[in-house]
Amino acid sequence: MLENERYRLAGAYLDAGKPLEALNLLEPLAEELRGQAAGQLLLGRAYYHSAQLGKAQEALESAVALAPTDAYARFALGRTLQRRSRHREAGVHFRIAAAMDDRPEFREHRDAHEQAMAS
Numbered sequence: 758m759l760e761n762e763r764y765r766l767a768g769a770y771l772d773a774g775k776p777l778e779a780l781n782l783l784e785p786l787a788e789e790l791r792g793q794a795a796g797q798l799l800l801g802r803a804y805y806h807s808a809q810l811g812k813a814q815e816a817l818e819s820a821v822a823l824a825p826t827d828a829y830a831r832f833a834l835g836r837t838l839q840r841r842s843r844h845r846e847a848g849v850h851f852r853i854a855a856a857m858d859d860r861p862e863f864r865e866h867r868d869a870h871e872q873a874m875a876s
Contacts, residue, residue, distance in 0.1 A: 760786065767799055776806035794824035798833065805837055813837045821850075828858035835866070844874060 763782045770779040780803045783790070790796030801816035817834040824830060835850030851867040 760789075764796070764799060767803065771799070771802055771806060774806075776803045779803040780807060791819065792823070794820050794827060794830065797823060798827070798830050801830075801833060801837070805833065805840075810837055810841050814841065826857060828854045828860075828863065831857070832863055832866070835870075839870065844870070848874060 763786065767779040767782045770776070770782070779799075783796075783800050783803055786796070787800065790800055797816045797820035801813045801820055804810070804813035804816055814834070814837050817830060817837055820827065820830040821834055831850045832854040835847045835854060838844075838847035838850065848867075848870050851863070851870050855863040855867040
């Protein structure tokens with residue numbers, strides 16, 4: 758199977774709620790994906806949705822380092838950090854994502870997170 762087909766199929770598995778199937782396709786390519794922001798984002802999403810939060814954080818931090826203006830990568834990293842109870846760090850990424858992209862879900866998570874931190 759060609760690399761692009763693997764990425765597409767892995768994305769389809771994620772969209773269908775099958776992160777482990779996505780990881781079966783992506784993990785053998787993990788070394789090749791290290792320098793690719795989109796590949797790291799896909800890998801991070803698969804880890805996140807399979808509750809492998811440490812690996813998700815690592816992949817998403819790499820995605821953000823490679824593409825710091827990718828609002829979705831920032832948002833995904835924020836969600837991962839939030840699930841790992843690293844709330845202060847998560848807030849930074851939620852604020853940046855909401856500032857870069859006006860998607861309602863980004864603003865809603867930023868606002869809810871800031872409200873929870875103020876309590």
